[in-house]
Amino acid sequence: MQILMPRLIYNQIEIYCRDQLPCEACGALLGIQELATIVIEQFIPLSNMALNREAEFEIDEREWTQLLFDGLARDQYVMGLIHSHPTTPAIPSYADLQTLWYTLPTHWIISYIDMNSPVLKAFGFHADGTYKQVNWVIQD
Numbered sequence: 001m002q003i004l005m006p007r008l009i010y011n012q013i014e015i016y017c018r019d020q021l022p023c024e025a026c027g028a029l030l031g032i033q034e035l036a037t038i039v040i041e042q043f044i045p046l047s048n049m050a051l052n053r054e055a056e057f058e059i060d061e062r063e064w065t066q067l068l069f070d071g072l073a074r075d076q077y078v079m080g081l082i083h084s085h086p087t088t089p090a091i092p093s094y095a096d097l098q099t100l101w102y103t104l105p106t107h108w109i110i111s112y113i114d115m116n117s118p119v120l121k122a123f124g125f126h127a128d129g130t131y132k133q134v135n136w137v138i139q140d
Contacts, residue, residue, distance in 0.1 A: 003079075003136035024053055024057040029078070033077070079106060081106075083096075088111065122134040
């Protein structure tokens with residue numbers, strides 16, 4: 001599988017997640033899948049409703065539902081979920097792996113351990129709690 005992300009969208013993700021520090025940020029990546037290629041077309045920031053937002057995220061259910069309906073109306077689909085790790089590596093945590101996010105094509109984590117050089121990684125989650133890193137490229 002190949003994932004293509006425009007630089008503009010990468011920049012939107014990085015700025016939004018940085019602005020949410022020290023809390024975890026979350027959002028959705030909308031786009032299309034053509035054969036073995038996912039094309040990311042839009043980043044949608046979502047509200048983190050978790051009680052302990054510095055260490056976890058919980059997406060607002062109303063925003064998520066609205067996102068799904070709006071995306072379908074535009075022939076876009078949720079190609080990925082993204083959230084930030086303010087102080088830990090861009091590796092899925094135990095809590096990340098216990099969710100139903102494996103039903104989405106990709107799950108993304110951006111780490112701010114080094115504020116000058118954030119790290120964004122994409123993963124494919126599996127129902128059994130395992131995951132695999134997925135390669136992606138920025139399109140200029």
